[in-house]
Amino acid sequence: MSALRIAARALPIALPIALAVAVLASASFAQQPPASPASPASPAPKPAAKPAAPKPAAPKPAAGETQPNLLGQYGDWGAYTASPGGHKICFALAKPKTSTTEPPGRSRDQSYMFVSSRPAENVKNEVSVMIGYPFKTTSDATAEIGGAKFAMYTQNDGAWIKNVAEEARMVDAMRKGSDLTVKGTSGRGTQSTDQYSLKGLAQALDKVEQECR
Numbered sequence: 001m002s003a004l005r006i007a008a009r010a011l012p013i014a015l016p017i018a019l020a021v022a023v024l025a026s027a028s029f030a031q032q033p034p035a036s037p038a039s040p041a042s043p044a045p046k047p048a049a050k051p052a053a054p055k056p057a058a059p060k061p062a063a064g065e066t067q068p069n070l071l072g073q074y075g076d077w078g079a080y081t082a083s084p085g086g087h088k089i090c091f092a093l094a095k096p097k098t099s100t101t102e103p104p105g106r107s108r109d110q111s112y113m114f115v116s117s118r119p120a121e122n123v124k125n126e127v128s129v130m131i132g133y134p135f136k137t138t139s140d141a142t143a144e145i146g147g148a149k150f151a152m153y154t155q156n157d158g159a160w161i162k163n164v165a166e167e168a169r170m171v172d173a174m175r176k177g178s179d180l181t182v183k184g185t186s187g188r189g190t191q192s193t194d195q196y197s198l199k200g201l202a203q204a205l206d207k208v209e210q211e212c213r
Contacts, residue, residue: 071207075200079207090212091116092204096182096194106190108132109157113182113196115171115205117212125171125205129159131194133186141184143170145177145198152182159184175202 068082071090076097081090092115099111109132117124127143135141135154140162143150150170152159159182161167174180180196 071211072204073200074203074207076197077200077204079204079211081211087118087120088212089116089118090208092201092208094196094201097179097197098195100193102191102193106186106188108186108190108192111182111192111194113180115174115201115208117208119212124209125167127161127167127170127174129182131157131159131182131184131186131192133157133188133190133192135159136185136187136189139185141182144181144183145170145173145179148173152184154184171205174198175205 068080071079071081073079077092077094079090079092081088083089093112095110095112101108111132112130114126114128114130116126116128118126129141129143129152131141131154134157139154141152141154141159143152143161148170150166151162153162161170175198177198179198182194182196183192185191
């Protein structure tokens with residue numbers, strides 16, 4: 001993968017992480033009613049073709065721009081929309097049903113998976129994972145759905161499908177599958193296994209597509 005491609009993937013992640021913290025700060029966002037005060041967050045977009053300059057210390061955006069709005073809860077997946085920087089994004093979001101580490105008991109932040117669309121960047125159904133720890137440098141994560149296995153490029157604590165040509169096939173497998181397993185290795189050598197339920201994902205993606213055409 002070229003250095004430009006890697007940079008493009010890494011740059012857009014700062015804002016989604018901040019937004020995701022807002023979602024996960026709520027004890028059980030999957031059960032939140034649409035009007036819940038602890039609104040959801042935005043997805044971790046994988047590097048779109050055009051990287052936006054990162055602004056780690058940027059001023060806080062206006063409340064209405066980054067505050068995610070719940071469009072609907074479908075099984076284990078929520079469909080959300082937000083407009084960071086005035087650019088509308090829509091995404092489906094879920095937390096894993098089970099998480100394990102080897103060695104056992106290693107601490108990590110909450111992990112979660114996004115499938116997001118950003119019309120302004122011509123990005124549709126981009127799959128990304130926030131793993132809850134910094135990945136081991138130059139290591140790949142893997143996502144497995146049924147018998148299909150997909151390598152995921154990693155950067156810091158984010159992961160995206162390594163071969164973007166396979167992304168449509170991955171999303172199709174996710175729509176039809178019952179669960180998805182993500183495995184990764186942290187910089188400390190901890191191996192993690194997260195299993196996500198795919199129940200409701202197809203409906204959440206339909207809602208996302210309807211909202212972000």
